Amino acid sequence: MAGRQFGWSRVALLQLFLGVNLMVMPPTQARRLRFVTLLYRHGDRSPVKTYPKDPYQEDEWPQGFGQLTKEGMLQHWELGQALRQRYHDFLNTSYHRQEVYVRSTDFDRTLMSAEANLAGLFPPDGMQRFNPNISWQPIPVHTVPIAEDRLLKFPLGPCPRFEQLQNETRRTPEYQNESIQNAQFLDMVANETGLTDLTLETVWNVYDTLFCEQTHGLVLPPWASPQTMQRLSRLKDFSFRFLFGIYEQAEKARLQGGVLLAQIRKNLTLMATTSQLPKLLVYSAHDTTLVALQMALDVYNGEQAPYASCHIFELYQEDTGNFSVEMYFRNESNKAPWPLTLPGCPHRCPLQDFLRLTEPVVPKDWQQECRLASSPADTGELLPASMLAVSQNSLQFISTGLERADALPAILLQGWQSFSWLRRCMVWGEAHPIPRQLIFHPERYSSPSGNAPLLILRENKSNWGRTVLSSHHQVFQLTRWYKPPLGASLSTYTLGPSLLTSTRTPVLSVTALLDQCHLKA
Numbered sequence: 001m002a003g004r005q006f007g008w009s010r011v012a013l014l015q016l017f018l019g020v021n022l023m024v025m026p027p028t029q030a031r032r033l034r035f036v037t038l039l040y041r042h043g044d045r046s047p048v049k050t051y052p053k054d055p056y057q058e059d060e061w062p063q064g065f066g067q068l069t070k071e072g073m074l075q076h077w078e079l080g081q082a083l084r085q086r087y088h089d090f091l092n093t094s095y096h097r098q099e100v101y102v103r104s105t106d107f108d109r110t111l112m113s114a115e116a117n118l119a120g121l122f123p124p125d126g127m128q129r130f131n132p133n134i135s136w137q138p139i140p141v142h143t144v145p146i147a148e149d150r151l152l153k154f155p156l157g158p159c160p161r162f163e164q165l166q167n168e169t170r171r172t173p174e175y176q177n178e179s180i181q182n183a184q185f186l187d188m189v190a191n192e193t194g195l196t197d198l199t200l201e202t203v204w205n206v207y208d209t210l211f212c213e214q215t216h217g218l219v220l221p222p223w224a225s226p227q228t229m230q231r232l233s234r235l236k237d238f239s240f241r242f243l244f245g246i247y248e249q250a251e252k253a254r255l256q257g258g259v260l261l262a263q264i265r266k267n268l269t270l271m272a273t274t275s276q277l278p279k280l281l282v283y284s285a286h287d288t289t290l291v292a293l294q295m296a297l298d299v300y301n302g303e304q305a306p307y308a309s310c311h312i313f314e315l316y317q318e319d320t321g322n323f324s325v326e327m328y329f330r331n332e333s334n335k336a337p338w339p340l341t342l343p344g345c346p347h348r349c350p351l352q353d354f355l356r357l358t359e360p361v362v363p364k365d366w367q368q369e370c371r372l373a374s375s376p377a378d379t380g381e382l383l384p385a386s387m388l389a390v391s392q393n394s395l396q397f398i399s400t401g402l403e404r405a406d407a408l409p410a411i412l413l414q415g416w417q418s419f420s421w422l423r424r425c426m427v428w429g430e431a432h433p434i435p436r437q438l439i440f441h442p443e444r445y446s447s448p449s450g451n452a453p454l455l456i457l458r459e460n461k462s463n464w465g466r467t468v469l470s471s472h473h474q475v476f477q478l479t480r481w482y483k484p485p486l487g488a489s490l491s492t493y494t495l496g497p498s499l500l501t502s503t504r505t506p507v508l509s510v511t512a513l514l515d516q517c518h519l520k521a
Contacts, residue, residue, distance in 0.1 A: 030319060035268065035279060037268075038283065041289070041308060041310075042068060042285075043071065043113050044069045045069060046067050052193065066107070072113065075308035076114075078308075081121070082120075084121050087280070090279065102139070102140070103282070104152075105146065105149055105153050105284070106143045106149065110285055110286065124137040153285070153286070155256055160371060161255060162255045165248050165255075169242060169247040175242065204232075237304055244300075250360060253292075255369060255370060261293060261297065265354075268323075296361045297342060299329075311329050312327065312329070314328070316348075322351070324348045324349060
């Protein structure tokens, strides 16, 4: 009895000195997982397109272009099984519709990837097995039409400001150096493939086709050597960085990956403040979706997301009652997912810090931020468009009768695409800029010689986008500096960005362009 009294007195002393009531203190609650978001790329597929000289056309592939293969189905079934193993204590062993929501882009390959993944994640058991001979059950996958998808199909558009940023990216030293360093290589690939409009931004299609063919045991042409494939792979990765990085990455993120990140942030916040289901939210999408999101988070590793790769967000409730976010990236099937760390935060990032650090790349009003200061919608003005028919010895304007000037870049490309020297020198396409190295000054070419034409581009103002071509705020003048042929007329057209560094009117000699690029017409 005395011992018991002594024991209680010790408790009383501790209560007195520590100022706590030890008798009623609740037990510590263990850290627990509350919510998971997955974003994964579809599995192995056939090429999305081919090139004119490719011996393997669409009939080579059982389901045609851009379709999930058996290998792709297996990749996602295995990913589903890996997710089942990872979350066996979190998710019910059987499918419960209140726990899981799956959203996909409206492509066969992403819809089918999600279905294959769910087959691995929720194999039917007991009452859910509707046929004893079939270890599968239907689970809903939701989607919206491609034209209406403003969440998972990247790059998002139309967005004039994003197009403007892309044009400004084309004027960066990094982009222009890549253009110059790869000019001859791109010409070689264009000649071998039969493509007439190959650029830094489209060459990934060639790599993709060759990669798919090689993966499925088809023999590649002799020109597609290991060295060529390696260089194509590097340019393919460059095209992702061009889309979402290189220049003004944070603003690009607000217009692209930040849109998806905003929805993910809302879901995390909601699950931290309520006990609502679901436990698992799944997005089935593309490599561009993953890259856009990871660029917005500043955790992109610089390489294309492989088939069935998966970005994971896990929301935990700590033993303190606060919430934290952990991110992982599963890009190798035989290894555990890699931990991803948001810059400025530990891997176990407090939710409030996660929200604070990602706030700068989340748009407040996407449509408003996509607008330009002066756009066709503001002015209501439309200018006529024209096409240039180009030969080495003449430049001639031909009216097309089109009413919108924003189609001009594509029209120009149609007129120029057969002239690799001009396309490569001027890096034209979606209104690509002229490399600084190809800007010439009047004093160097004060007078024409022979029949070599001179193209004069006069800069008036800067800040433009493809959809601003209808605005007179950004006007370049295309003229002749010699007597035009019979029937031709001089005109002024809205062409494009502020390319020139000199305040003097520059002159571009086609002959000089040929010499500068070391190319032949």
